[in-house]
Amino acid sequence: MEYYAIVLLVYLGTDLLAAWGLNLEFGVAGVANLAFIVTIAAGAYAYVVFTLPSPAAGGSFQQYVGGLSLPFPVALAGGVLAGAVVGVLIGITGLKRLRQDYQAVAMLVVSLMAATIVTADTGFLGGNAGLVLLPNFAPFSDQDPEIQRWLFVAIVAVCCVGGYLVLRRFTNGPIGRALRAMRDDENAAAAIGKDIVAMRLMVQAVGGGFGGLSGALLVAFIGGWSPGAWAYVETLALLTAVIVGGMGNNRGVTLGTFLIAIVLLQGVQFLPQMAFRIGLREDLGWIVLGVVTIAFIWLRPQGMLPERRPKYGGSS
Amino acid sequence: MQLLIEAIGFGIASGAVIALGAVGFSVQFGMSNILNITYGSLMTLGAYLGLVLIDRGVNAWIALAAAGVVIGVVSVGFHRWLLAPLVRRGTRAFAVVIVTVSAGVVLQYVIVAFAGPDAKSYGEQSGQTFHLAGLILTASQVAIIVLTTALMLALHLLLTRSTLGRAMRATASNRILAQSCGINTDRISDVAWLLSGVLCGAAGVALAITTVSFDFSLGPVFLIPMIAAAVLGGIGQPYGAMLGGMVVGMASELAAAFSNPAYREVVAFAILILMLLIRPTGLFGTASATRRLTA
Numbered sequence: 001m002e003y004y005a006i007v008l009l010v011y012l013g014t015d016l017l018a019a020w021g022l023n024l025e026f027g028v029a030g031v032a033n034l035a036f037i038v039t040i041a042a043g044a045y046a047y048v049v050f051t052l053p054s055p056a057a058g059g060s061f062q063q064y065v066g067g068l069s070l071p072f073p074v075a076l077a078g079g080v081l082a083g084a085v086v087g088v089l090i091g092i093t094g095l096k097r098l099r100q101d102y103q104a105v106a107m108l109v110v111s112l113m114a115a116t117i118v119t120a121d122t123g124f125l126g127g128n129a130g131l132v133l134l135p136n137f138a139p140f141s142d143q144d145p146e147i148q149r150w151l152f153v154a155i156v157a158v159c160c161v162g163g164y165l166v167l168r169r170f171t172n173g174p175i176g177r178a179l180r181a182m183r184d185d186e187n188a189a190a191a192i193g194k195d196i197v198a199m200r201l202m203v204q205a206v207g208g209g210f211g212g213l214s215g216a217l218l219v220a221f222i223g224g225w226s227p228g229a230w231a232y233v234e235t236l237a238l239l240t241a242v243i244v245g246g247m248g249n250n251r252g253v254t255l256g257t258f259l260i261a262i263v264l265l266q267g268v269q270f271l272p273q274m275a276f277r278i279g280l281r282e283d284l285g286w287i288v289l290g291v292v293t294i295a296f297i298w299l300r301p302q303g304m305l306p307e308r309r310p311k312y313g314g315s316s
Numbered sequence: 317m318q319l320l321i322e323a324i325g326f327g328i329a330s331g332a333v334i335a336l337g338a339v340g341f342s343v344q345f346g347m348s349n350i351l352n353i354t355y356g357s358l359m360t361l362g363a364y365l366g367l368v369l370i371d372r373g374v375n376a377w378i379a380l381a382a383a384g385v386v387i388g389v390v391s392v393g394f395h396r397w398l399l400a401p402l403v404r405r406g407t408r409a410f411a412v413v414i415v416t417v418s419a420g421v422v423l424q425y426v427i428v429a430f431a432g433p434d435a436k437s438y439g440e441q442s443g444q445t446f447h448l449a450g451l452i453l454t455a456s457q458v459a460i461i462v463l464t465t466a467l468m469l470a471l472h473l474l475l476t477r478s479t480l481g482r483a484m485r486a487t488a489s490n491r492i493l494a495q496s497c498g499i500n501t502d503r504i505s506d507v508a509w510l511l512s513g514v515l516c517g518a519a520g521v522a523l524a525i526t527t528v529s530f531d532f533s534l535g536p537v538f539l540i541p542m543i544a545a546a547v548l549g550g551i552g553q554p555y556g557a558m559l560g561g562m563v564v565g566m567a568s569e570l571a572a573a574f575s576n577p578a579y580r581e582v583v584a585f586a587i588l589i590l591m592l593l594i595r596p597t598g599l600f601g602t603a604s605a606t607r608r609l610t611a
Binding site for chain 2: 032034093096098099100101102103104105106108109110112113116117119120233236239240243279280283284286287289290291293294297298301
């Protein structure tokens with residue numbers, strides 16, 4: 001039971017980091033990044049290849065590039081960096097002045113393509129089987145297991161608090177206002193001298209960094225990573241959290257992440273297992289998730305806690 | 317050389333299936349300007365409906381027609397009761413795409429919940445093969461090429477020779493002008509979504525006939541080559557989609573024959589991304605990537 005609480009706390013923390021990053025990109029800056037899960041995957045894979053020993057030393061039963069045996073903080077930073085780089089690469093597909101739905105589809109395709117390539121190329125990142133045998137709770141492997149777990153939760157909590165402080169610098173204040181202006185009317189924002197390309201790429205780098213941090217922390221906790229963990233529908237779960245909570249509102253997204261990632265997707269695990277088909281509960285989770293997304297876009301597109309519009313002097 | 321000829325044969329066969337789906341996708345996009353990602357899951361639904369019928373001893377071609385009709389009706393309902401109201405109340409384009417992605421995921425997991433995650437198969441179709449100038453094709457591949465050609469010809473005649481077809485083209489190019497000419501554009505939208513749904517369901521069954529086995533991810537996976545074909549030909553242009561289907565099918569099979577077969581899908585991805593980034597208006601530059609959504 002205590003272990004389950006730890007699992008939930010770590011999931012909540014990593015999902016929060018990811019959802020905040022996606023909210024910065026999608027809710028605040030208006031980039032409908034349907035490939036967000038790829039930045040999480042990049043962070044996770046980077047963490048894996050930075051911490052694992054070289055493939056030959058591990059008996060060569062799994063193949064991957066790298067294998068640098070780096071310590072935890074360096075690998076974590078590597079995960080953030082990888083997420084940011086991949087975020088920018090994804091963002092390049094969104095630079096062309098296409099309709100937003102074209103951009104969304106282009107990014108959805110990027111997500112599917114990345115999974116196909118990683119699966120097809122078994123020597124690159126372990127292929128479909130993925131990479132395993134990471135030391136769990138890496139930084140504290142010499143401690144008592146129970147203390148290890150709680151210390152890891154503390155690390156995730158510190159990352160969340162730090163992440164939130166960084167996030168506020170981008171979603172509030174002058175940068176946040178410029179991003180919202182770009183989201184609401186790109187041409188008007190460009191006309192008053194905002195550099196749309198630079199802002200888009202910056203948002204993708206920061207959002208991708210959040211994704212990378214989330215992925216690196218998650219993989220350090222669960223100890224393995226494979227393409228099954230980052231199917232494109234996972235982005236939908238985060239997107240639902242953003243939409244349900246309230247696009248552009250960090251507190252709303254925090255609430256949305258709790259409701260979607262923990263209450264809904266973990267809650268379905270407590271349904272009675274139906275004997276005739278294993279896995280039906282998880283299917284039900286995805287069905288409810290999709291219906292909730294559609295219902296919110298239909299009934300309450302601004303979400304549970306709508307974005308607060310800033311009030312300026314004068315009458316409006 | 318033999319490898320090349322075989323690859324061309326497979327390319328034509330898979331190009332025919334892609335074209336079938338891509339034309340349907342293009343017809344509904346041309347009418348409503350909605351990038352309907354649910355299309356892939358509707359195709360999967362078509363394939364599973366076909367499976368249910370074939371398991372009960374129905375002929376595969378009758379199953380194909382039946383699945384087409386059912387998916388056509390579902391498609392009309394999906395547009396009329398979900399997408400069109402959203403567009404009318406001014407939902408933004410990316411939100412509509414998210415709705416279609418979500419609806420696709422819902423449908424996909426409903427199918428899994430009923431049919432299970434295991435791979436299914438229609439069983440052995442006729443084992444006869446045809447040899448045409450070095451090309452080797454199975455009977456069902458030939459039948460699907462013939463079917464696609466016939467359906468495309470029928471669509472061409474419908475669009476150019478009938479009053480309904482002219483009304484459809486008028487509505488697609490300027491809805492308000494069409495309305496003021498006395499065309500019932502809502503009715504025409506329904507017809508377009510019905511037609512595209514029929515093609516979608518038929519493509520689902522055709523795809524399941526030509527593949528060894530399929531599972532619930534059939535449609536979403538196949539959606540990429542289909543959108544690639546539609547975008548390549550200029551999205552919303554049925555003739556472009558036919559050509560695009562052939563190009564994508566051929567390029568994928570050639571890539572599979574001469575490199576890692578897993579890269580078959582990557583070719584379609586690459587075509588789609590490059591087209592979206594460089595020429596979102598399609599090869600012939602007639603489709604518009606800036607038009608607004610219409611209900």
